Amino acid sequence: MLGEVLAEVVRSGIVESVHAGHFVALNSDGSILAQKGDPTLPMYPRSSLKSIQASAMLRAGLDLQPRLLALVCASHAGTAMHQEAALEILASAGLNESALKCVIDRPLDEKLRRTSAPTRLAMNCSGKHAGMILTSQINGWPIDSYLEPSHPLQLAIAAEVESMSDEKIVLTSTDGCGAPLFMFSLLGLARAIQALTVSKEPLHQRVTAACRENPEMVSGDGRLATRMMQRVPGLFMKDGAEANNIASLPDGRTFALKISDGNARATPAVSAAILKLFGVDAHEGPEIVYGGGKNLGSIRATF
DSSP states (O other), X not given: OOOEEEEEEEETTXXXXXXXXXXXXXXXXXXXXXXXXOTTSEEOOGGGGHHHHHHHHHHTTOOOOHHHHHHHTOOOOOOHHHHHHHHHXXXXXXXXXXXXXXXXXXXXXXXXXXXXXXXXTTSTTHHHHHHHHHHHHHXXXXXXXXXXXXXXXXXXXXXXXXXXXXXXXXXXXXXXXXXXXXXXXXXXXXXXXXXXXXXXXXXXXXXXXXXXXXXXXXSOTTSHHHXXXXXXXTOEEEEETTTEEEEEOTTSOEEEEEETTOOGGGHHHHHHHHHHHTTOOOOOOOEEEEETTEEEEEEEEOO
């Protein structure tokens, strides 16, 4: 699982720590431009898979305006804007926060996390869960059991994952939010995101367009996916827990990344370095390493 060293933490000119992992970068024709580690290993994609889950929901009849669809794809910061949007989705089903089955958590926004009480609505996946509930209501499927792997919605999501990745799911576990979590390879994830990006199906185009047009809904002000989509025209990006990240460009150039120790602090530097392989400047400043309040170094990619 270790992979190859992808990033170094440098303090006063000396490498203090390293982060290893795996990534694969695909050219627009689907060929591999670059890879590190072993992207064929089965892995949990965590929230980097949310766009594929959203695609399955649209295929099952979900119909939301782009701003709300972006929230279904989100690991949101839990601001008032995000929580109110999740309530809008639930209201479409005639329901409220009590219908959510995601775990209780505080917002991801740093200030709000220190000052807010934990709720299901504030949990970063509440938009996805609201979308799952509305999709179930539209189809007359049970709402109370929407997180069960045998639920019709979760079976539809699993089918979408296998179709888009061209791989079989090797294991179904449970994500941090409580939703089913599907294990397959990082290469399969990259191929699924590339297929989503270049697809001519309107429902796939709606998903990526919603996120690109509403990056602040996908994550939150200053957070990785939001700021990179705001800075790079046409970029689609979605990170996930345990240092997962995916990104694609309109022509289909795509990457999928997993840092093995699960520490996301190197994700920005490594993601920017992969985009540079595509000839794209992410306009990402260095992650500064401080000592006594002074800038003593940075986190840098090794390739």
